[in-house]
Amino acid sequence: MKILFALACVGFAISALVHFSTYFGIDPSERFPYVWLMHLGALAIFIPSIVIAFTMLPKDENGAIQTDGLAPKWMQWLTGVAGVLAVGNFALFIIVLLFWGSGAERNGQYVLMDVHNHIVRPINEADYHQYNANGVCFFSSFWLFFYSLGMTVLASAIVCRRLDQTSAFPAKDLDERPTGMPLWIHNLLILAVLAVGLWTGPFIIVATSIVFHLKFGLFATVLFFPAGIAGVLVAIRCANKLP
Numbered sequence: 001m002k003i004l005f006a007l008a009c010v011g012f013a014i015s016a017l018v019h020f021s022t023y024f025g026i027d028p029s030e031r032f033p034y035v036w037l038m039h040l041g042a043l044a045i046f047i048p049s050i051v052i053a054f055t056m057l058p059k060d061e062n063g064a065i066q067t068d069g070l071a072p073k074w075m076q077w078l079t080g081v082a083g084v085l086a087v088g089n090f091a092l093f094i095i096v097l098l099f100w101g102s103g104a105e106r107n108g109q110y111v112l113m114d115v116h117n118h119i120v121r122p123i124n125e126a127d128y129h130q131y132n133a134n135g136v137c138f139f140s141s142f143w144l145f146f147y148s149l150g151m152t153v154l155a156s157a158i159v160c161r162r163l164d165q166t167s168a169f170p171a172k173d174l175d176e177r178p179t180g181m182p183l184w185i186h187n188l189l190i191l192a193v194l195a196v197g198l199w200t201g202p203f204i205i206v207a208t209s210i211v212f213h214l215k216f217g218l219f220a221t222v223l224f225f226p227a228g229i230a231g232v233l234v235a236i237r238c239a240n241k242l243p
Contacts, residue, residue: 001052001154001157001158001161002158004045004048004049004150004154005150005151005154005155005158007041007044007045008045008049008147008150008151008154009147009151011038011041011042011045011143011147011150012144012147012148012151014038015038015042015140015143015144015147016144018035018038018136018140018143019136019137019140019141019143019144022133022134022136022137022140023137025129025130025133026133027129027130027132027133027136028133028136028140029132029135029136030129030132035136036139038139038140038143039139039143041143041147042142042143042146042147043146045146045147045150046146046149046150048150049149049150049153049154050153052153052154052157053153053156053157056157056160056161057070057153057156057157057160058160070155070156070157070159070160071151071152071153071155071156071159072155075148075151075152075155076152078148078151078152079145079148079149079151079152082141082144082145082148082149083145083149085141085144085145086141086142086144086145088141089137089138089141089142090138090141090142092138093134093135093137093138096134097115098115100112101113101114101115101120101131102131102134102135103123103127103128103129103130103131103132104128105128106119109122110122110123110124110125110127110128111123112127112131
């Protein structure tokens with residue numbers, strides 16, 4: 001668990017570096033093309049963190065997971081700020097897409113594309129990289145949120161385990177379940193519910209584009225993140241009902 005926490009910290013630091021570099025007009029995707037692998041890293045941290053939250057952290061009488069008093073307050077505030085930053089960047093990026101468009105390369109020429117994937121006009125290389133930097137800024141704000149959330153949950157779980165070991169916190173026997181469901185089956189069900197929630201929204205977007213013969217432009221791609229997050233939030237509520 002400590003290794004996963006360390007990876008979350010490293011992912012958060014890289015995400016912050018990538019995100020704030022775009023404020024200075026730098027296009028990280030040009031200098032480091034593999035920066036988009038941060039998508040996979042964020043999921044690799046976020047999904048195990050949710051499973052750990054369900055299996056290790058204490059819950060109140062309403063079934064809500066408790067982190068107060070476990071993770072440091074500054075880390076909880078950091079996660080809240082990252083969430084606000086992600087929402088703000090999503091709104092700002094949608095506005096930019098709707099009123100300005102996005103940069104692309106077509107037949108060796110840099111062009112400006114609208115939300116319907118139509119060419120608006122040619123642009124120069126500097127403008128192209130600025131539009132790319134805007135996209136990286138948007139996606140990296142969600143990386144910050146996912147990594148910071150993973151850090152907070154994992155830090156809470158580490159503290160919870162330490163308190164269990166010192167008998168300073170009421171230990172929770174994870175194998176005692178009313179239905180007698182084995183712990184590995186319970187965790188597998190949580191993963192399945194999260195996977196369904198994560199991919200249902202993006203699948204609907206792709207299916208709609210295919211059925212109605214819509215062009216799958218950048219606007220639809222941007223909706224992947226909020227659609228996936230909304231699905232995960234619903235999945236978490238459903239997972240709370242598991243025995």
